[in-house]
Amino acid sequence: MSTAAPCAVELKALRKSFGKTEIIRGADLAVAAGERVAIIGPNGAGKSTLFNLISGRFGPTSGEILLNGQRIDGLKPYEISRMGLARSFQISNIFGRLSVFENLRCGVLWSMGYKYAFWKFLAGLDDANRRAEELLHMIKLDRKHDVLAMNLTYAEQRALEIGITIAGGANVVLLDEPTAGMSKSETSRFIELIREVTVGKTLLTVEHDMGVVFGLADKIAVLVYGEVIAFDVPEAVRANPKVQEAYLGSVLADAQAAEAGH
Amino acid sequence: MASTAVVKSGPLGRLVVWGLFAALLVVLPLLFRSSLALTMLSQMGYLVIICLSYNILLGQGGMLSFGHAVYTGMGAFIAVHAMNLATKGSIPVPLVVVPLVGGLAGMFFAALFGYVTTKKSGTTFAMITLGIGELVAAMSLMFPGFFGGEGGVTTNRTYGAPFLGLTFGPQIQVYCLIAAYCFVSTVLMYAFTGTPLGRMLNAVRDNPERVEFIGYNTQWVRYLGFVIAGFFAGIGGALATINFEIVGASDSLSSVRSGGYLLFTFLGGATFFFGPIIGAVLLVLASVLLSEVTKAWLLYLGLVFLLMVMYAPGGIASLIMMNLRVAKFGKLGRLLGWYAVLALTGGLTFFGIAALIEMIYHMQLNEALGPVLSFLGIELNVKSAASWLGTVVVALIGVGLFELTRKRFALRWGEVQGEIEAAIRAREAA
Numbered sequence: 001m002s003t004a005a006p007c008a009v010e011l012k013a014l015r016k017s018f019g020k021t022e023i024i025r026g027a028d029l030a031v032a033a034g035e036r037v038a039i040i041g042p043n044g045a046g047k048s049t050l051f052n053l054i055s056g057r058f059g060p061t062s063g064e065i066l067l068n069g070q071r072i073d074g075l076k077p078y079e080i081s082r083m084g085l086a087r088s089f090q091i092s093n094i095f096g097r098l099s100v101f102e103n104l105r106c107g108v109l110w111s112m113g114y115k116y117a118f119w120k121f122l123a124g125l126d127d128a129n130r131r132a133e134e135l136l137h138m139i140k141l142d143r144k145h146d147v148l149a150m151n152l153t154y155a156e157q158r159a160l161e162i163g164i165t166i167a168g169g170a171n172v173v174l175l176d177e178p179t180a181g182m183s184k185s186e187t188s189r190f191i192e193l194i195r196e197v198t199v200g201k202t203l204l205t206v207e208h209d210m211g212v213v214f215g216l217a218d219k220i221a222v223l224v225y226g227e228v229i230a231f232d233v234p235e236a237v238r239a240n241p242k243v244q245e246a247y248l249g250s251v252l253a254d255a256q257a258a259e260a261g262h
Numbered sequence: 263m264a265s266t267a268v269v270k271s272g273p274l275g276r277l278v279v280w281g282l283f284a285a286l287l288v289v290l291p292l293l294f295r296s297s298l299a300l301t302m303l304s305q306m307g308y309l310v311i312i313c314l315s316y317n318i319l320l321g322q323g324g325m326l327s328f329g330h331a332v333y334t335g336m337g338a339f340i341a342v343h344a345m346n347l348a349t350k351g352s353i354p355v356p357l358v359v360v361p362l363v364g365g366l367a368g369m370f371f372a373a374l375f376g377y378v379t380t381k382k383s384g385t386t387f388a389m390i391t392l393g394i395g396e397l398v399a400a401m402s403l404m405f406p407g408f409f410g411g412e413g414g415v416t417t418n419r420t421y422g423a424p425f426l427g428l429t430f431g432p433q434i435q436v437y438c439l440i441a442a443y444c445f446v447s448t449v450l451m452y453a454f455t456g457t458p459l460g461r462m463l464n465a466v467r468d469n470p471e472r473v474e475f476i477g478y479n480t481q482w483v484r485y486l487g488f489v490i491a492g493f494f495a496g497i498g499g500a501l502a503t504i505n506f507e508i509v510g511a512s513d514s515l516s517s518v519r520s521g522g523y524l525l526f527t528f529l530g531g532a533t534f535f536f537g538p539i540i541g542a543v544l545l546v547l548a549s550v551l552l553s554e555v556t557k558a559w560l561l562y563l564g565l566v567f568l569l570m571v572m573y574a575p576g577g578i579a580s581l582i583m584m585n586l587r588v589a590k591f592g593k594l595g596r597l598l599g600w601y602a603v604l605a606l607t608g609g610l611t612f613f614g615i616a617a618l619i620e621m622i623y624h625m626q627l628n629e630a631l632g633p634v635l636s637f638l639g640i641e642l643n644v645k646s647a648a649s650w651l652g653t654v655v656v657a658l659i660g661v662g663l664f665e666l667t668r669k670r671f672a673l674r675w676g677e678v679q680g681e682i683e684a685a686i687r688a689r690e691a692a
Contacts, residue, residue: 055475076474076479077474077475078473078474078475078476078477078478078479081474081475081476081477082477086475086476087475089472093469093471093472093475094468094469094472095464095465095468095469095472096468096469097464097467097468098461098464098465098468102461102464105461106461106462106465106473106476107476109458109461109462109476109477110476110477110478111477114458115458116458116459116462116482116483116486117457117458117459118454118457118458118459118460118486118490119457120457120458121453121456121457122456122457122458122461123456125458143690144690147690164472164476167476168476168477
């Protein structure tokens with residue numbers, strides 16, 4: 001990688017063990033700013049663990065994680081979030097007893113500098129309120145403004161999950177299986193939504209649905225047994241013999257089927 | 263039940279509500295003029311502050327504290343010493359600012375102990391507050407100089423120059439001081455719910471993990487909420503000191519006291535801002551009036567708490583709000599008949615069970631007064647089989663009828679809620 005422009009996200013010899021089990025075994029990856037990367041791999045390859053390491057949910061056992069050239073391994077999730085990295089969760093992780101609007105506004109507050117203020121009224125924070133309204137419109141939940149988040153449908157909760165993730169204006173966005181559990185028609189609409197709201201951002205996503213992978217990603221990273229065995233544009237990844245070896249079977253077949261369907 | 267819609271009120275509506283609250287504080291002592299009533303109103307005044315401060319933890323922050331009496335109690339002790347020092351002329355603290363001194367003391371101790379307690383949430387948090395509560399209660403016995411030992415610390419509130427002509431000797435003047443602090447504290451605590459920190463406290467309650475990923479340190483959010491709750495708890499404690507002119511450690515710092523705040527805040531309703539106000543009023547009614555009526559008052563209280571936890575976990579406030587919602591959709595009329603039947607069968611059940619409880623209590627505690635006791639105007643004899651049989655039969659019939667109506671009512675209630683949900687969806691779609 002060139003020394004001039006640091007990568008948005010860079011992993012160097014990253015390792016993570018839980019007890020004696022090593023889940024991530026020396027993963028290397030360098031994602032340039034603005035790239036959209038899909039991370040694929042068989043079940044148990046460590047995709048979610050990788051996201052948990054990057055976002056600070058767990059600390060790595062060894063190795064380095066860099067965000068825009070700065071070390072972030074070992075930092076707390078909120079510290080990483082403040083440096084401009086946001087993530088969504090595989091299982092909707094929202095504020096159930098707050099309204100949809102309040103959920104989004106909570107996501108906005110820190111980035112607008114309101115922090116722990118108890119001497120200002122939320123109602124008077126015009127910029128934060130405007131931004132929350134914009135987000136509400138972007139994720140197409142305008143009509144659910146005052147509905148409690150726990151009363152939303154599953155697909156709406158997924159949309160809100162994305163809304164909270166992008167609310168803080170982070171430049172690097174990690175989406176963990178954003179379309180998990182959605183129907184086919186919901187998925188295609190949702191991919192469109194993700195594409196819209198992440199314009200100009202660096203995007204990393206874990207996905208099982210190959211249709212989504214090819215629809216959304218500029219590059220694909222293949223994670224097998226805790227190592228990145230390939231990282232390239234989709235065509236090159238598919239032609240890669242190592243990938244074919246690891247993947248001989250279901251996923252590649254899916255990929256070709258999805259390709260044929262395009 | 264979970265679907266309580268977010269209630270919106272304009273600035274005018276809010277002004278009306280606060281106006282009514284202020285008017286109530288002024289009018290109540292004029293309506294109830296007896297000295298007992300005035301004493302009770304004074305207690306309600308500072309307990310409103312304390313229960314609301316407790317709800318910053320429980321309802322708004324999801325922190326189940328078993329040690330809130332530490333902060334009201336420390337506020338009370340610092341206040342009593344401040345008053346005694348001011349009486350001697352050592353410090354220039356007029357009585358009207360003593361509650362603020364108590365508030366700062368509560369805040370100081372919350373900042374000190376809260377640093378440890380708020381490191382964790384959930385069960386661990388609850389355990390640590392319990393531990394610190396016991397710790398402080400035990401320490402109070404080790405320092406009789408400060409805490410006054412068994413007898414407590416006494417003071418006299420009528421020191422210094424009168425404030426606007428008030429000497430704070432008569433109870434009514436003390437009530438005025440308490441009411442003023444009650445109003446201002448309530449306004450401030452309500453205002454807090456509308457600030458960034460107040461909202462993030464709700465977010466931490468709902469989902470602490472996610473809060474970490476939107477830039478906030480959950481521990482710090484909890485800590486700041488805890489310190490603010492400590493401030494208002496201290497004000498409440500200091501007002502209690504001014505009211506009684508005595509503070510005792512075995513009472514003010516006890517876990518029983520903490521438990522009382524928890525119980526009544528919950529009964530009043532932790533999910534709505536005004537719930538703890540109802541709780542504070544009930545706390546005084548129960549501990550002053552109910553305890554006069556029956557020796558078994560704590561037992562009744564336990565029963566009510568049990569039923570509330572099982573059937574209406576949102577407390578009285580949520581019962582009110584749910585019925586207001588039903589009324590807003592014009593469906594309350596269909597339920598009124600059911601409420602009447604529920605009240606009737608519930609009353610019968612209560613009558614039977616309460617008669618049994620009173621007879622047992624009478625047997626255990628008032629044997630010397632003879633076997634006859636009067637219960638709600640009825641003569642019961644603990645030596646007569648007819649009395650026992652009669653009350654048992656009434657209780658059983660009551661329970662049976664109540665269960666029968668309760669089940670049917672639950673169905674009807676579900677129907678009405680379903681219709682309301684459908685109406686809301688239709689409105690959204692339009």
